[in-house]
Amino acid sequence: MTTHRSRLGRRLLAAVSAGALAVGVLATVAGPAQAAPDAVPVTTTGSGPSYVDDATFTWGVSGYAQKGIFGPWTFKDATGNVTLLQGSTQTEYTASPVPATSMPPAGGTVPANPNAVKFSSGTGVVDTATGAGKLSWTGSYTVNAYPPQFNAPNEIYQDPILTIAADGSGTLTANFGIGAGVDMQGNPFDAIDYGRLNLANFDAGSLSNKTATGYRATPKYQGVTNGLAGQNTTCTTDSGATGWWGSWPTAFITALNSSSAGQSVLPHFYSTGCGGMQDFKPQLPIDVKYTAEPAPQVTVSNTRVDAEGTTTVTVSGTGFHYPMSIGTRPPLSGQTAGSYITFGKFAEVWRPSLGSTLAPSGNRKTATAGNGGLKWAVPAANMVGIGGANAGAIELTPSGTFTTDLVINKAALDASAGAGTEAFRYGIYTYGGSGAVAPAYETYTPITFLPVASTVALDKASYAGTAGATTPVVVTVSGANEPEKATGAVTLSITPEGGSATQVDTGTLANGTATLDLPADLDGGTAGALSVSYEGDEIYAAGTKTATYSVAENPATVSLDKASYTGTVGSAVPVAITVGGVAGKPTPTGSVVLTYTPAGGAATPLPAADLVAGEAVVSLPGSLGVGSGSISVAYSGDDLYGPDAETATYAIAKNASVVSITGGPSSVAYRTAATYTATVSAGTGNVVVKVAGKNVNAPIVGGKATFKLPATLPAGPLTLTFSYAGDASTSAATPVNKKVTIAPGASAVAAKVTSKWTAKKAGKLTVTVRSVKGGPVPTGKVKLVLKKGKVTRTVAAKVLRNGKVVLALPKAAKGTWSVRATYLGSTQHKTVTRAWTVKVPAK
Known part of the structure; x- marks a missing residue:
């Protein structure tokens, strides 16, 4: 284990103390250095094809085998991990009839489901997402197409191997042999072993019913030519026929055609005509089932270590099954090659399974076995062959497990890795040995060297506050060692524009976060830079983050009691003004200035009015003439509040005038003059009296106009109309009438x-x-x-x-x-x- 963590703690303590002395803002350093952090074990799971050891392979050979010339073929002599399934009773393997598959319709001698063989305990690797992989089984079965009296030869299928690519293409091979018998001319022949032959090819997209536990694979038959003169390749779909013609793999046909034994069964495997029995010759689909073993896992006892000195960690692995890693170069070429376990400094693209073009060996810089940083887990039988324990050999058990200690020495690895590897990633790596292509073995467990760089983040890039209130600054400190949270103190300092730095708040991180405050007593209208400093802890290094700040005066709101004011000439128009502030803060003080601007005229400010409890009343003067204009009320602000303004409109109208007749008789004697008085409520000028079709001006004096009715008017009824047309400040009055009767004369x-x-x-x-x-x-x-x-x-x-x-x-x-x-x-x-x-x- 590391021997330098206590020194790291002392270094951090010294750094904090020195910072306190230099800045002069930390009164004391509380307590001793923090204890060394606990070890952090990490388990990493590999990806890629999974190991299986319970795969099943179920197949009915072909539809032709289910019907035959003389009835269904005989399935017999199962050996090893093989079970024969009787079509009349089994239900686990089914096939729909032609044209879905080559299965004949059930009836007569044709069973309800295919006669089939089931291989069990298959092993290999498979990608459960795509079905890609390679699986093999042990065991054999025999079929015979004819009744015993024909002495026809047996066909023996043994130890199949199924290889499938991610797109569904692939092959099925098996050891194939033909027992002794007689050919179609009655000539006897000896048994023959053809070795491993290709029984089926699969095109891309051949897989169906695909799940994480299996699939169905349908072999390629239609359109396959085999070069035999007897193959019919001209079938059509006329009259509803399938139009099928084809062959089992050409290599298989060629092998059979090489001997009289093979020739005796050769017509079973390709189209010799069209329709009828020919449609049953394609291979039936193959059902594959499996349960994937857990992917390889690597557990490292501690992934957070001191950057100085050496640290020993324990690395254990499970799921590293033998068949998943087969060497491609010495010393274990073609053998179980196990896995390298190493402390390394690798590029981001490092996996050997990607090939040397994408991931050349230069992308992988490993420690050496000599300094304890490289081990090779192989079966016990292969340990000596790779150099033994001195060369780093450790046992990979038959169950796919290993345990070993690795020495981490950052300085030594950096020295050996050399220049150009600065961006490479430190970690514990595993991958297939001896050039094996074993993607599932490839794991990467990051190693973190303490102290790690910290990232100080603020919730804003710029802070805007107001005078008289604090402004929160939320600080988050994180780093590559998450989810372990940073601890320790953070300090907030500000530097006003043109000023010097001042510490204004400190805090302690909780769960990696702290909230500091810009103080309430900062002057409004100021701005500057702020800086948050993190002192660091046992895991995370010190760090700093900067931002900007500004402090505004509190917003004041000027409001008027009306949006539009109306008045008449000669009368002052009161404007009620309210200056509102911020809830919970003092009411704005100071003064307001009202400025009025007649339409087309110049602005005229009125004397400033002091606010009382945030209110003031200023009146538009009565000297304003008739017309309209705008009002602007400006608040200049105070120590707490900033300026604001509000606008409105005004309209000054003429005064209304009312004419009333206050004197004069209703009846006048013939040839007698009469005097009438009209009272005018407002205005100057004349009252116009209309009498007998003529207008007579009666001057207004003291609000009254006097009119003398002439004595020369004839007797009879008479209407006197008194009208006032107004003046510059007074609107016209509504005319009033006086009915007068002049009595007849004697x-x-x-x-x-x-x-x-x-x-x-x-x-x-x-x-x-x-x-x-x-x-x-x-x-x-x-x-x-x-x-x-x-x-x-x-x-x-x-x-x-x-x-x-x-x-x-x-x-x-x-x-x-x-x-x-x-x-x-x-x-x-x-x-x-x-x-x-x-x-x-x-x-």
């Missing part, structure tokens, strides 16, 4: 008999109607009523002309008559009656 009636009126003669009476002075000449009619005693006579009314009318007086009885003349009036004059007496003489 009149006088005079009459004179202008033609003598007697009892015998009609007379004439001239009636004159006069107006008041200055009045118009009366118009209308005059009616005359004559009365004497009970006699009343009426003279029809006649129209005045120029104020006069002549009425005819009818003949009337002598005596005194009452004459009553009535002026019926007009629009301008009242009705008036004049009565007098007239003596009517006899003649």
Whole structure:
């Protein structure tokens, strides 16, 4: 085990102490150096083909063997790990009839399922994902195609080997022999052993029913030519035929054709015609089942060691089965070559199974057996052949296990590896010995040298805080030794722009993380660089990470009570202003300035208003003229809060005006003047009075306008309309009306008999109607009523002309008559009656 961990602890302690003295920020170094870390064992699992030792191989040979010329062939004489399966009773091996396979339809002498042979306890390697690998079985079986009386020869199949590539292509070989018998001409022949022959070839994609525990492989037959003159290669699919023609592997046919013994059974294995029995000659599919053994595993007792001196670790392995590693070069060429176990410095692409082009030997720099850094696990029988223990030989047990100690010496390996290997990876490596291609043996267990480089990470690249509040800085320290977490202290320092570095916080890592704080008392509006330093611990080296920071003033928010303000000329318009701050912090102080800008005009700032409890009221002046504009309220900030502003609009309108009639009669005597007073609520200028179609201006004095109604207006109803059109600051008022009635004027009636009126003669009476002075000449009619005693006579009314009318007086009885003349009036004059007496003489 290492003897230098205590020195590493002392070095770390010294480094921490020196840092404290140099920077002057650590008052003490708490406690002694940390204890050496515990050993960290690691188990690594190999990848690639798996070892199997329970593989089964089940096959019914061909459909032809299930029907035969004289019935199904005889399957017999099983030896070794072979079991015969009777088609009439077995169900584990099935085959669908032609055209799915070459199996004849069941019925008659054809069994429900194929007669078959099952080899067990097969061994080899297989990739459970693809089926690729090589499996072999021991044992034999015999078949005979004819009844005993024909003395036909037996066909013996022994020790099959199945090789499959990842794409499903491959071969099936077996030792094949023919027993003694007679040929088709009756000539006897001796038994013959053909050796290992190729019984089936497989094209890519030949595997079906593929799982992690097996597959079905269908041999290639259709379209295979064998060069024999008797092979039929012209079958068609006419009339629903399969069109099949083909052959078992050409090499197999050629071997059989080389002797009379083989020729006696040769027609069983290729198409000699079309249809019928010919469709049964292709090989039936082969079923392979297996259980993969666990992949090789390597456990290293400690993967975290001191970079100085030497460290001894124990390496153990399981699953390193013999058949998986066969040497391709001396000293164990063609033999079980086992595995190298080495402390090494390898390139990332290092696996020998990739080939020398991708992974040349220069990609693998190993320690030496002489310094205890290289071992070779082989079967006990092969240990001496590779040089024994002095050469690093250790036993690989028949069950595929090994255990050994390896010495790790980084300095020695670096020296031997030389330049150009700086990026190579240190580790404990295993791989096949003596050039064996054994990908499953290839494992890599990383070795970490202490102290490892640390990575100090911050949660942000730039931190933005505000005055009066702390800003968290989250620090994470990690390294190649994860999941072991870094421990120890971290320190936060800042360097303001134009200033010097200052430590502002320290903390201790917990689970590799700590939260430090930029303090709340940093001035707003400042910025700079920050640095977090990690002091290191027993495992991780010291490290530093930098970032930037800025401290802003707290945001203030200016708000107005309205988005748009309205007012009238001459009246101030109050604007309520609120400056909000941050919850939990003092209310903003200072002042605000309101600036108003009329449309098309210049901006005018009003005097600053101090905030009281974050509020102020500033009024737009009443001197603003009619129009609209914008408002801007600016807050300049204080020690805690930054500036802010808000805008709104305003509109100043004219004052409203109301006209009311406050004086003047509703009825006016004829030819009499009248005075009317209109009160104007706001505004200057004139009230316009419309009378008899004419407009008369009445000046506004003291909010009142006086209008004198002329005496010359005719009698009758009259509407006086009082209107105010407004001025620069006052809007027009709604017109108001005053209804006035001018009473009709008085009149006088005079009459004179202008033609003598007697009892015998009609007379004439001239009636004159006069107006008041200055009045118009009366118009209308005059009616005359004559009365004497009970006699009343009426003279029809006649129209005045120029104020006069002549009425005819009818003949009337002598005596005194009452004459009553009535002026019926007009629009301008009242009705008036004049009565007098007239003596009517006899003649």
